[in-house]
Amino acid sequence: MSVVRRESRWAWFFLAPWLIGLALFTIGPTIAGLVLSFTDYDLVNPPRAVGVANYADLLADPKVGTALWNTAVFTVLHVPLQIVLALAIAVLLHRMAVARGFFRTVLYLPVMTPPVAMAAMFLLLLNGQTGAINELLSWFGVDGPQWTTDPGWIKPGLVLMSLWTVGSTVVIYLAALSGVAPELYEAARLDGAGRWGQFWHVTLPQISPTVYFTVLVNTIASLQTFTEAYSMFFGAGAQSGTDGDAALFYVIYLFQQAFGALRMGYASALAWLLFLIILVVTAFQVRASRRLVHYEGSPR
Amino acid sequence: MSSLRTAIAALTCTALLACAGCGGVGAALTPETAGLTTMGFGLPDEHATARVAAYRAAHPETPVRIVEGAFDAQQFLSSVAAGRPPDLVYADRTTLGGFIARGALQPLDDCVRRHRVDLGQFRSAALGQLTYQGRLYGLPEFNLVRVLLVGEDTVRAAGVAPERVSTTDWGALAELTDRLSEVDGNRLRRIGFDPKVPEFLPLWAKANGADLVSPDGRTPRLDDPRVVEAVAFTTDLVRRQGGWPVFKALRDSFDTHGARNEFATGQEAARPMENWYINTLANNSPKAAVSVRPFTDRQGNPISYASGSAWGIPVGVRDPAKACEFAVTMTAADTWFAAAKARKEALARKGRPYSGTYTANRVADGRIFAELYSAASVPLIDAGVRVVLDLQDKAFALPVVPAGLEFTQAYEGAAHRVLTGAQDPAGAMRQAQREAELAIERARR
Numbered sequence: 001m002s003v004v005r006r007e008s009r010w011a012w013f014f015l016a017p018w019l020i021g022l023a024l025f026t027i028g029p030t031i032a033g034l035v036l037s038f039t040d041y042d043l044v045n046p047p048r049a050v051g052v053a054n055y056a057d058l059l060a061d062p063k064v065g066t067a068l069w070n071t072a073v074f075t076v077l078h079v080p081l082q083i084v085l086a087l088a089i090a091v092l093l094h095r096m097a098v099a100r101g102f103f104r105t106v107l108y109l110p111v112m113t114p115p116v117a118m119a120a121m122f123l124l125l126l127n128g129q130t131g132a133i134n135e136l137l138s139w140f141g142v143d144g145p146q147w148t149t150d151p152g153w154i155k156p157g158l159v160l161m162s163l164w165t166v167g168s169t170v171v172i173y174l175a176a177l178s179g180v181a182p183e184l185y186e187a188a189r190l191d192g193a194g195r196w197g198q199f200w201h202v203t204l205p206q207i208s209p210t211v212y213f214t215v216l217v218n219t220i221a222s223l224q225t226f227t228e229a230y231s232m233f234f235g236a237g238a239q240s241g242t243d244g245d246a247a248l249f250y251v252i253y254l255f256q257q258a259f260g261a262l263r264m265g266y267a268s269a270l271a272w273l274l275f276l277i278i279l280v281v282t283a284f285q286v287r288a289s290r291r292l293v294h295y296e297g298s299p300r
Numbered sequence: 301m302s303s304l305r306t307a308i309a310a311l312t313c314t315a316l317l318a319c320a321g322c323g324g325v326g327a328a329l330t331p332e333t334a335g336l337t338t339m340g341f342g343l344p345d346e347h348a349t350a351r352v353a354a355y356r357a358a359h360p361e362t363p364v365r366i367v368e369g370a371f372d373a374q375q376f377l378s379s380v381a382a383g384r385p386p387d388l389v390y391a392d393r394t395t396l397g398g399f400i401a402r403g404a405l406q407p408l409d410d411c412v413r414r415h416r417v418d419l420g421q422f423r424s425a426a427l428g429q430l431t432y433q434g435r436l437y438g439l440p441e442f443n444l445v446r447v448l449l450v451g452e453d454t455v456r457a458a459g460v461a462p463e464r465v466s467t468t469d470w471g472a473l474a475e476l477t478d479r480l481s482e483v484d485g486n487r488l489r490r491i492g493f494d495p496k497v498p499e500f501l502p503l504w505a506k507a508n509g510a511d512l513v514s515p516d517g518r519t520p521r522l523d524d525p526r527v528v529e530a531v532a533f534t535t536d537l538v539r540r541q542g543g544w545p546v547f548k549a550l551r552d553s554f555d556t557h558g559a560r561n562e563f564a565t566g567q568e569a570a571r572p573m574e575n576w577y578i579n580t581l582a583n584n585s586p587k588a589a590v591s592v593r594p595f596t597d598r599q600g601n602p603i604s605y606a607s608g609s610a611w612g613i614p615v616g617v618r619d620p621a622k623a624c625e626f627a628v629t630m631t632a633a634d635t636w637f638a639a640a641k642a643r644k645e646a647l648a649r650k651g652r653p654y655s656g657t658y659t660a661n662r663v664a665d666g667r668i669f670a671e672l673y674s675a676a677s678v679p680l681i682d683a684g685v686r687v688v689l690d691l692q693d694k695a696f697a698l699p700v701v702p703a704g705l706e707f708t709q710a711y712e713g714a715a716h717r718v719l720t721g722a723q724d725p726a727g728a729m730r731q732a733q734r735e736a737e738l739a740i741e742r743a744r745r
Binding site: 040042043044045123124127128129130131143146148149150151153244245256259260261262 | 717
């Protein structure tokens with residue numbers, strides 16, 4: 001047996017656990033979901049083929065539109081804010097000469113907070129009558145909104161809360177910033193670039209692959225947002241419409257249809273629609289990245 | 301075939317959970333080869349431990365595994381679909397109703413006949429929540445009713461005699477609410493009267509002479525003019541107190557389960573509430589002057605809305621006879637009496653008064669309150685006992701509704717849209733009616 005062939009066998013051997021997991025827990029359920037999206041299935045009785053009825057229902061269901069709109073608004077607000085804030089913090093931290101490690105740790109700590117605990121904490125902080133955030137705003141003469149109860153302010157409140165975990169993106173940017181060659185800044189300074197010029201013409205192009213990566217993963221995560229909003233507005237007996245639909249994100253609606261209404265076939269159709277939406281959004285981002293992302297050695 | 305169904309169920313759950321980005325809730329239930337496994341039941345106090353002990357003493361040959369924790373629909377459905385359900389499930393009766401309509405639980409008619417259970421001893425509203433198409437699917441446990449709580453000091457401070465707080469005259473209640481509430485610009489300092497909508501809409505509709513659904517649970521009546529009137533009245537009470545956003549925000553900030561609860565601090569004057577809260581108030585703020593009254597309809601008759609827990613036996617369990625035996629034992633009058641006695645003794649050891657045990661078993665309650673309960677040192681408990689016992693058989697409950705969750709979402713969502721000013725009461729309830737009809741029709745297909 002040749003060395004190449006032997007090494008190839010070992011490679012397959014070491015890859016096998018992951019490949020088996022991929023087949024069993026990702027590809028298999030994904031295909032099963034596609035098949036079930038053409039059935040009426042309540043987990044109790046056997047699936048019954050219904051053709052494209054679930055997809056037709058989906059188009060006629062006003063809650064799907066509401067859930068998609070809520071998710072889109074959250075994503076459009078959350079992703080740019082998260083990226084800009086994380087980048088700003090990372091640049092500041094990168095320039096710090098002392099205690100950078102300390103602040104990096106402090107900023108990352110909130111990421112370790114369980115999402116449900118975070119949701120409970122923010123329900124108190126964001127309370128429009130007694131919460132600390134409105135109390136803080138009142139010091140500046142601002143009459144804060146009802147973040148958790150006014151349908152118009154629930155999504156902005158959730159976006160505000162989502163910035164609590166900005167530390168994870170900050171850490172990624174810090175790693176990217178430390179990889180930018182100092183001589184590039186030196187050359188920029190010699191060319192007369194100020195701090196903003198250096199950031200715009202050196203830092204941003206150099207870390208653009210990292211920014212692109214964080215935009216991509218944050219967008220996908222935002223489109224799948226679930227835990228915090230569910231804990232705040234739908235969990236523990238409040239699964240019905242007590243708080244209205246302002247926080248009804250797409251995956252929450254999918255979950256309600258699957259495990260509340262027992263419409264597994266319909267929920268599978270919803271899952272496939274989300275998959276297609278993510279696919280289209282990601283394809284658009286990949287296409288846009290060709291013009292906006294700079295890779296070392298590639299022509300701009 | 302069964303292994304194919306198991307595979308389909310496992311794949312479906314994995315696919316949806318992977319997509320939803322949420323994991324499971326712990327290890328799947330794996331019933332032992334012998335004995336009983338329960339889901340949704342906990343052992344927080346003697347009401348639970350003493351009854352389980354009674355069963356174990358009577359049936360030492362049957363090991364019982366209590367998987368503690370609240371009922372989890374996701375876990376239960378996965379286990380049913382995988383063909384490995386727990387032998388018994390314990391959950392809210394409304395929740396069980398949804399599973400009954402789907403055929404996930406088995407009828408208990410033979411079981412109660414075999415054990416000669418006198419169903420007449422159970423409260424009819426509770427049994428109604430577990431009866432579908434003429435067959436019984438569960439045995440009821442605890443029974444909760446809604447009462448009216450009035451913070452006497454707060455009401456008096458507003459210059460109103462506490463006796464005047466009543467739900468009989470809706471016009472007078474609206475005026476009273478204006479006097480009792482305290483609105484300061486964009487801030488609500490005190491809730492005068494909380495109608496507890498959307499949650500208590502069935503109670504307000506009933507007070508106005510309407511049911512939200514037909515007795516067989518198949519025909520929603522959400523656009524009934526009397527239901528619309530109840531929605532209009534209750535949501536207007538909230539509007540008068542600053543509107544839903546500030547009203548709900550203040551309500552959310554209450555230390556409801558603590559010593560500085562809304563009645564102790566005077567942040568709320570009155571509201572209808574489930575009777576369990578009487579004990580919470582008595583334990584946490586025994587000095588707060590709170591009176592307990594019956595909720596009344598517009599003719600002045602005491603009414604209430606009942607809910608509570610129950611035992612059910614899933615389809616496909618290995619030994620339904622044993623499971624039945626357990627459910628019968630847990631809900632029997634003797635078992636309840638023994639548990640209440642154990643509870644009273646445990647509380648006495650801690651120097652705390654026994655405030656009674658309210659079950660769906662009329663015989664059990666009769667014995668408990670005749671032989672075990674004695675006037676407590678906290679007046680609130682005594683007042684509560686009198687009112688709650690009187691209401692137990694006057695309470696109604698919603699029947700089993702196919703697509704129960706969607707039905708509830710339909711009327712609660714509609715009331716919420718009115719509360720936030722997104723829709724007028726008639727339009728919101730018309731939409732709710734259409735949504736509920738569609739959901740019920742789909743569930744029955």
